[in-house]
Amino acid sequence: MxxxxxxxxxxxxxxxxxxxxxxxxxxxxxxMVRELVEGELENLASVRLGYGHTNGTPELRDLISRIYKEQTDRNVVVANGSSEANFVSIWRLVERGSKIALMLPNYMQIWGLAQALGAKVRTFRLQEKNDWALDIERLKDVVGRGTKLIIVCNPNNPTGSVLSTSDMKAIRDLASENRAWILSDVVYQGAELDGSTTQSFLDIYDRTLVTSGLSKAYGLPGLRIGWVAGPESLIAKLWSNRDYTTIAPSAVSDLLARIALKKRxxxxxxxxxxxxxxxxxxxxxxxxxxxxxxxxxxxxxxxxxxxxxxxxxxxxxxxxxxxxxxxxxxxxxxxxxxxxxxxxxxxxxxxxxxxxxxxxxxxxxxxx
Ligand SMILES: Cc1ncc(COP(=O)(O)O)c(C=O)c1O
Missing domain, CATH: 3.90.1150.10 (Aspartate Aminotransferase, domain 1)
Structure with a gap:
């Protein structure tokens, strides 16, 4: 490759x-670890350094699922960072020749990876002149019959913009017409300046995967805790993809992530x-x-x-x-x-x- x-x-x-x-x-x-573990030192010292739950402890998956509406621990698989979450999602969904529509600008991990896997990647842009809103005409141009996957990063890296409800609806409608999946990287969700929470495609479209983690909005990149949330059957498959990558998250990070999410x-x-x-x-x-x-x-x-x-x-x-x-x-x-x-x-x-x-x-x- x-x-x-x-x-x-x-x-x-x-x-x-x-x-x-x-x-x-x-x-x-x-x-620092010290700031996170106040009152939890004994729990930290008692972590058994086994493989633990390779898809994340049920408690961690439950805490993650509560960030979204109507999801349970079975809708979540934990990964080593949002980057591994993106990796296993693309690896599972993309084949040679798969047609993909990808939002630009973007964190370019999926852009590079999808091309390496042989996907045909077409791009649609956010436009600065419209405060980084979606170019809907271009989106309509690149999404059509046979589009397998629409990829967005929302809130967006690098612009810090958030899709409006109508832009999200336009993406959802086109995905739905073409039976395409939406993969939404939401790792900046929770870091909204006005205290609102960016709406999730999970709430408006069933063929959605969201990838996220604790690296950005939570200030915990060193934990390397990320996740994918989505339909149970696909999440089960992504778990089996992880058998080929890193198998499990670190047991110490799993505990620290639970502590963090309880103080979300x-x-x-x-x-x-x-x-x-x-x-x-x-x-x-x-x-x-x-x-x-x-x-x-x-x-x-x-x-x-x-x-x-x-x-x-x-x-x-x-x-x-x-x-x-x-x-x-x-x-x-x-x-x-x-x-x-x-x-x-x-x-x-x-x-x-x-x-x-x-x-x-x-x-x-x-x-x-
Ligand atoms: C949009 C986006 N997704 C994923 C990642 C990877 O983050 P991590 O693997 O640390 O969770 C980054 C890092 O910059 C990012 O900006």
């Missing part, structure tokens, strides 16, 4: 532990506080920059920044990394030059310092 590099992940893995200011992260500042409300409140404090810092910085602009995100610790400079985004991001020790993601990694994805979920002082350095670099390169 020939597979392209997953550019953004390669970029982050290469530089995130080398730079001083990592503004490439899309989740909020992660918790407080954790998501912390997330909203971080986002609510940091977004104004970013907005103020953008308004001073003279060359940057963005549509205010609705969810997630990410902004997709347009810039008015002649430099290519990869070159700009590389210069920021090498000359100012600040890591951001170039728009090129989402197939859209002229943008940078800047994460703002880090600690406020760290954000200010990183942004100042980006500002300095832009100033130095425009004045010269």
């Amino acid at each position: 020939r597979i392209r590099d997953f550019k953004m992940e390669r970029w982050q893995s290469t530089y995130e532990n080398v730079v001083q200011y990592n503004l490439a992260e899309s989740g909020v500042h992660p918790f 409300k407080q954790i998501l409140e912390r997330t909203r506080n971080i986002l609510g404090t940091n977004l104004p810092i970013l907005e103020e910085w953008v308004s001073r920059s003279g060359v940057l602009g963005f549509v205010k995100p609705k969810a997630g610790a990410i902004t997709f920044m347009r810039y008015r400079l002649k430099t290519n985004s990869t070159e700009l991001a590389r210069n920021l990394c090498e000359k100012k020790s600040v890591l951001v993601v170039p728009g090129d990694h989402f197939g859209i030059d002229g943008y940078l994805r800047i994460g703002y979920g880090v600690e406020a002082d760290h954000l200010r310092a990183g942004l100042d350095l980006i500002g300095q670099f832009i100033h130095e390169s425009t004045v010269r």
Whole structure:
């Protein structure tokens, strides 16, 4: 199988532990174990380090199922991160020649993977000029008879936008007409700035799988806990796909994930506080920059920044990394030059310092 590099992940893995200011992260500042396990140390020490429940403990699956309407533990399979959740879903649903419609911009994991598996991938876009709403005409163009799967990321990475009810309905109607599945990556659900909860396709369409996890909205990427939720019979099949990947989630992470989901409300409140404090810092910085602009995100610790400079985004991001020790993601990694994805979920002082350095670099390169 020939597979392209997953550019953004390669970029982050290469530089995130080398730079001083990592503004490439899309989740909020992660918790320490200590903050999570207060009062639970004995339970943590008592975890038996066996394989446990390879699809996640019934308690964890039950807690996850409660995030959605009318789902039970049998509608959930736990995975190592949302990335494994996406992987097993695509691996199960896609065959050579499968027709797929994929929303852009997007986290490009499924884009790369589906092509490596031999799928025919057509894309439809969110449009910045309409506050990142769906281009419905294009969607109608790419979804038709024989479309197996429509792939969305909602809330969206990298724009932080959320599909409107009417855009969701348009996707649902086209999927339904063509008996297509919808795979919705909702890993940023729970990180909505206004405290609302992004509606799930699970509530409006039965041939839906949602993939998600604790990495972004919950600030727990190190747990590597993700999941797929959907119809029981398909979830059972995905569990058997996992026999070929990592077999089971870590028993320690399973417990920590249960602890986290029992404190879901407080954790998501912390997330909203971080986002609510940091977004104004970013907005103020953008308004001073003279060359940057963005549509205010609705969810997630990410902004997709347009810039008015002649430099290519990869070159700009590389210069920021090498000359100012600040890591951001170039728009090129989402197939859209002229943008940078800047994460703002880090600690406020760290954000200010990183942004100042980006500002300095832009100033130095425009004045010269
Ligand atoms: C939309 C989306 N899905 C999945 C992932 C993978 O996340 P994880 O495997 O850490 O849960 C990411 C990471 O950036 C993402 O942005």
